[in-house]
Amino acid sequence: MFDLPLALDLLVAALVGLAVGVEREWSGHTTGPDGRFAGIRTFTLLGVIGGFGGWFFRDGQPVLAAVIIGAGALFPIAAYAATLRRPGTTTDGTTEVSAILVVAMGAASALGHRSLASAAAVLCVLLLAEKSTFQSALQKVAAHELRAALQFAVLALVILPLLPSGAYGPFGAFQPRQLWIVVLLFSGLNFAGYIARRVIGETRGLGVTGLLGGLVSSTAVSLTFSRRSRAEPHLALPLALGVVAACTVLVPRLLVISAMLRPAVATAAVPVLVLPFLVGVSLIAFVMWQERETRVPPTPELASGPEGAPAERHEANASDPRPLAPTNGHNPLAFASSLQMALAFQVVLFAIAWVQQAIGTTGVLLSATLLGLTDMDALTVSMTRYGADPANVRVAATAIGIGVLSNTMLKLAFVVTIGAPRFRARAALGLLALAAATGVGIWIGWP
Known part of the structure; x- marks a missing residue:
């Protein structure tokens, strides 16, 4: 039988990842010699991974949920470690941290907290998109x-x-x-x-x-x-x-x-x-x-x-x-x-x-x-x-x-x-x- 609430939870989990991925692609962090590992598709899939992890937890399978969510969170960590080995790469880990947050937001959505996941995604995208604004404002603080x-x-x-x-x-x-x-x-x-x-x-x-x-x-x-x-x-x-x-x-x-x-x-x-x-x-x-x-x-x-x-x-x-x-x-x-x-x-x-x-x-x-x-x-x-x-x-x-x-x-x-x-x-x-x-x-x- 089709589970509409579960489908909505997974849809929000995917949209959370999509929103962050769009910002990363738009800001150019996925291209160039210093390009990071994830764009629209990867971030969307990470959101879905988190969503399925939360769903398995609700279904009474906490071990499987921990494995799925843990794998989703370890992937950006491994990607960051591999990126640092490239000559001349900066140590900026904002994209990787955002990917871990996407997994967490996807899990939160599947656990029935769609509003919380959506609000966190909006805040995350705002922080990413307005980086220069925040840095400029911080420079003016005495x-x-x-x-x-x-x-x-x-x-x-x-x-x-x-x-x-x-x-x-x-x-x-x-x-x-x-x-x-x-x-x-x-x-x-x-x-x-x-x-x-x-x-x-x-x-x-x-x-x-x-x-x-x-x-x-x-x-x-x-x-x-x-x-x-x-x-x-x-x-x-x-x-x-x-x-x-x-x-x-x-x-x-x-x-x-x-x-x-x-x-x-x-x-x-x-x-x-x-x-x-x-x-x-x-x-x-x-x-x-x-x-x-x-x-x-x-x-x-x-x-x-x-x-x-x-x-x-x-x-x-x-x-x-x-x-x-x-x-x-x-x-x-x-x-x-x-x-x-x-x-x-x-x-x-x-x-x-x-x-x-x-x-x-x-x-x-x-x-x-x-x-x-x-x-x-x-x-x-x-x-x-x-x-x-x-x-x-x-x-x-x-x-x-x-x-x-x-x-x-x-x-x-x-x-x-x-x-x-x-x-x-x-x-x-x-x-x-x-x-x-x-x-x-x-x-x-x-x-």
Whole structure:
């Protein structure tokens, strides 16, 4: 009797080999003095060999399956050994390794994992076809960036599993593993902001720079741009746009943080924060549309830091076309800043736990007003912990909104007291619009 599922398994096994073989033929690795052993036909047959090996295993004949799959895997190894004996042959074994992978993917297909085999084949062909692209991208990676990626892997995959997951200390507010997750979260956000600024560049406009700077510290953007408006008053409008952009991107940043730690709090915070976000986007779109023909000069470098931390300033000539150095210098993770954030978060956890016991909901909202002046990220993470009790979810979301409003008023104070007159008028108008929208959002989400 015809076995349709088996036929489909073997067909996928053959197609897996065919796909890899087509790429090897197309890329020219099967011809020339350095040509490798396999092309379209050989790779297709290797996929079928793996498929039959998987089929025999499912049929209860593991020894025969091992012999077939082992022979299929040993063939490219023997071919590679023979190729190396030829004078002048390179040691590149990508084709042979791909052949072994084809046998494995064929076996996986016959074992009932057709989707997995197909996905692995697509990834394999992509890696083979885009060799030059990957090599070119790797050459652009600086040593400190690769080191930062490896450090993050150690922090996430080595240190995190070793930390205890229990709750300790007064009010059970000290949780080592959760605290380390906060460190990883902010380090990851710093790295993402670093990569974004490097890819897009610092010279694409003050609005874009404010938007990207807001990924790290919207307060730092507001303070730096307010100072720069005095040195370069002719940049009043783009500098004000940068401030509004930084304040706008703060909203999705906080929602992402809360969604990663407590989705229920993020969901409850959406009605509170969506209105200021829409107002900010509308202001940015309106100004960008009006100034669509205007070239914007280079921007200052913004240092990474927590909300409210001052930013370093890079004095750049408005006509200087040279790109500026990426943010965070040689520390894309800004690990020290992340540790400081986590410690501040831990202090806040103890404080909020105490306030909750002593005063209740009113005290939590009051502490959100004060904390919003200093550290929005610590407030958001703390509120996700506070929202672990379903009864506190709306209070936590409202507290985040109150913190955003408080933080916006702090930036307004920077703009009014430090900024040049033309910048002050434009930036203050935008911040007042954001504050009004936040107030309406708080009213809508009030518990």
